[in-house]
Structures are given as C-alpha cells and as structure tokens.
Amino acid sequence: MSDVSSLNDLLRTWVEITTHRTMRDQARYVRSLGFSMPQFFLLMQVYYRKQCGISDLSEHMEVTLAAASQMVEKLVQAGLLQRAEHPADRRIKQVTLSPKGRELIEKSLAERFRWVDNLVGCLSPQEQDDVRSALATLLQAFQRETEGDR
Numbered sequence: 001m002s003d004v005s006s007l008n009d010l011l012r013t014w015v016e017i018t019t020h021r022t023m024r025d026q027a028r029y030v031r032s033l034g035f036s037m038p039q040f041f042l043l044m045q046v047y048y049r050k051q052c053g054i055s056d057l058s059e060h061m062e063v064t065l066a067a068a069s070q071m072v073e074k075l076v077q078a079g080l081l082q083r084a085e086h087p088a089d090r091r092i093k094q095v096t097l098s099p100k101g102r103e104l105i106e107k108s109l110a111e112r113f114r115w116v117d118n119l120v121g122c123l124s125p126q127e128q129d130d131v132r133s134a135l136a137t138l139l140q141a142f143q144r145e146t147e148g149d150r
Contacts, residue, residue: 047105
C-alpha cells in the first residue's frame, strides 16, 4: 500500500470515528433533555448566527417556513429562544437565544467534546506534541484547499 493510500485510509478512519463518536454523544445528550435533533439543530444555528429570521432558519434547515415557525414557537415556549420584530420591518421576526438557551448549547458543546479531552489525557507529552503538529499541518492544508471554494 502506498504512503498516500495509507494516509487516506487513516484519515478516513479517523473522520468516521470522530464523526460517529461526536454525533452519538451529542444525540444522547439532546435526547436526555427531551429535545429532537431538528430542534437542537435550530438552536445551534441561532447560537452561531447570534440572531436570524425564521425564513433564514427555514432555508438553512431545508424545511418549510411553517415547520420552522412551529419549531421556533415550541422553543420560545420552552424559554430557549426569544423572538422580536426586525427594527426595519415589523413583519419580520428575529430570533435569538435566551440565556437559558445559550446555557443549554454551551453545556451541549462541552458534552460533545468531553471524549476529546479524555483522549488527550491518554497521550504522552511527546504524543501530544506530535498530534498538535500534525493537526496544525492538516488545518493549514484544509485552509489552502478551501480558498478555492470562495
């Protein structure tokens, strides 16, 4: 097996493992709170965008405007989202996370990556340096590769 093929296999295996582990742990946490993954995904979108319209959420989640509105309404009633009129157009509703919603998302992110913290603790100082260097190289390559996408 060539070095490139071996590297590709290792990277693909790593991506599969990390994706599975991260998504599994996140899904367990979300279910333990009594939320669906689409509800949680909506909260994550608002978290990263800070503020957005319901039509933006509808487009990003690829659901109807009615479905996005229903989800937003349930999350407003649960105290996780706040809804306000757009300053320039009262017909447009802007959605932001409530303090309770922000806390939920921040706890979920910590839960999502807890296993990574544990994994790093299993590495020797030399292994940590090796991984740090390799990941920095991969991130730089990713940035060069994605520059063409812009």
